[in-house]
Amino acid sequence: xxxxxxxxxxxxxVACCSPLLKQPLGADEASRITPLLKALADPVRxxxxxxxxxxxxxxxxxxxxxDAFDLSQPTISHHLKVLHEVGLLDRSKRGxxxxxxxxxxxxxxxxxxxxxxxx
Amino acid sequence: xxxxxxxxxxxxxVACCSPLLKQPLGADEASRITPLLKALADPVRxxxxxxxxxxxxxxxxxxxxxDAFDLSQPTISHHLKVLHEVGLLDRSKRGxxxxxxxxxxxxxxxxxxxxxxxx
DNA sequence: ACCTGACATAGACATCTGTCAATATAGATG
DNA sequence: CATCTATATTGACAGATGTCTATGTCAGGT
Numbered sequence: 001x002x003x004x005x006x007x008x009x010x011x012x013x014v015a016c017c018s019p020l021l022k023q024p025l026g027a028d029e030a031s032r033i034t035p036l037l038k039a040l041a042d043p044v045r046x047x048x049x050x051x052x053x054x055x056x057x058x059x060x061x062x063x064x065x066x067d068a069f070d071l072s073q074p075t076i077s078h079h080l081k082v083l084h085e086v087g088l089l090d091r092s093k094r095g096x097x098x099x100x101x102x103x104x105x106x107x108x109x110x111x112x113x114x115x116x117x118x119x
Numbered sequence: 120x121x122x123x124x125x126x127x128x129x130x131x132x133v134a135c136c137s138p139l140l141k142q143p144l145g146a147d148e149a150s151r152i153t154p155l156l157k158a159l160a161d162p163v164r165x166x167x168x169x170x171x172x173x174x175x176x177x178x179x180x181x182x183x184x185x186d187a188f189d190l191s192q193p194t195i196s197h198h199l200k201v202l203h204e205v206g207l208l209d210r211s212k213r214g215x216x217x218x219x220x221x222x223x224x225x226x227x228x229x230x231x232x233x234x235x236x237x238x
Numbered sequence: 239a240c241c242t243g244a245c246a247t248a249g250a251c252a253t254c255t256g257t258c259a260a261t262a263t264a265g266a267t268g
Numbered sequence: 269c270a271t272c273t274a275t276a277t278t279g280a281c282a283g284a285t286g287t288c289t290a291t292g293t294c295a296g297g298t
Contacts, residue, residue, distance in 0.1 A: 020165070020168065020169050020172070020226065021169065021172040021177075021223065021226065022172075023169070024166065024169050024170045024172075024173045024187075025165055025166045025170075026166075027162065027166065030163075030166045031162050033162075034160055034161060034162045034165060037156055037159050037165075038160040038285095040156050040233075041153055041156035041157040041159070041160040042153065042286080043146065043149035043152075043153045044149075046139070046144055046149045046152060046153060046156070047143065047145075047146065047149045049139065050139050050142070050143050050144040051144075053139070053140040053141075053143075054142060054143045058140075061244095062244075063243095063244070066244095066245095068143075071286095071288095072287070072288060072289080073244085073245075073246090074247080074248095074288075074289085074290095075288075076245095077245065077246055078246090078247095078286080078287085079286090081247095093245090095244095095295070095296080096243070096244050096245085096294080096295050097244070098244080098245060098246090102140065104140065107139065107140065107233050107234060108233075108234050110233055110234075111230045111231070112230070112234065114159075114226050114227075114229055114230040114233070115226060115227050115230025115231065115234070161255090163256085180274095181274075181275065182274070182275090185274095190256095190257075190258090191257070191259080192274085192275075192276095193257085193258070193260095193276075193277080193278095194256070194257055194258070195275095196275060196276055197256080197257085197276090197277095198256090200276080212275090214265070214266080215264080215265050215266065215274050216274070216275085217274080217275060217276090
């Protein structure tokens with residue numbers, strides 16, 4: 001929260017914005033939101049996110065995720081990285097395994113931005 | 120509603136799906152949702168959508184939209200087409216002018232899908 | 239020390255995407 | 269009909285993106 005805005009992940013930068021339909025988005029705002037949407041706009045990543053969420057504590061080991069797709073391990077690794085960099089997944093290494101966890105606030109913020117269902 | 124599913128826009132195909140975080144998305148479901156997200160995942164289109172929404176009746180003439188961007192007319196036309204094809208914008212021609220209108224249900228559905236704010 | 243297994247990174251390649259200039263279409267108007 | 273104006277379509281091109289193979293890294297076990 002106290003980090004410089006240059007260091008915020010796209011997710012954190014989106015959190016503040018008012019709903020899409022309320023007022024015209026500025027070019028700068030749009031550019032901050034887009035990376036998040038780009039990260040979601042891929043069928044494999046969408047499934048990855050959803051799959052991770054289905055595990056206990058919304059956290060899954062990469063080894064579990066690899067098997068769920070008919071794709072090479074580096075490809076999955078790449079997609080996980082994209083989701084992580086954008087703030088949709090948290091990453092933690094425990095022993096030899098790496099676990100990714102869903103940051104649901106991220107999705108919630110985006111959801112609010114689109115639907116304007118401001119609580 | 121009675122149309123064959125092959126003729127549904129991506130928006131209409133998304134409307135039925137349960138929230139992303141509730142259960143693992145199937146490959147087919149993911150492929151139906153992705154086009155919508157892809158359409159949104161561009162700064163110009165995001166601004167276009169937001170800008171159209173800001174007009175009376177959430178409807179704007181293309182001529183108004185062109186001026187708001189530092190892009191060629193064909194480029195704007197292209198982006199509007201993408202948003203239209205995916206079901207986010209309705210299109211109606213009146214005289215020489217073409218008007219695009221926001222289909223807010225589309226965004227609402229997507230918002231629900233992401234946030235799981237099922238009413 | 240060595241090997242094995244889990245994951246990431248690098249590099250290559252084909253495809254997709256955003257943009258433009260040029261051209262087409264189609265109403266309105268003289 | 270000729271022309272102007274609004275919008276769409278086409279074709280070209282540079283840059284982004286998804287995927288793979290090959291390789292690197294790092295932690296445990298023998």
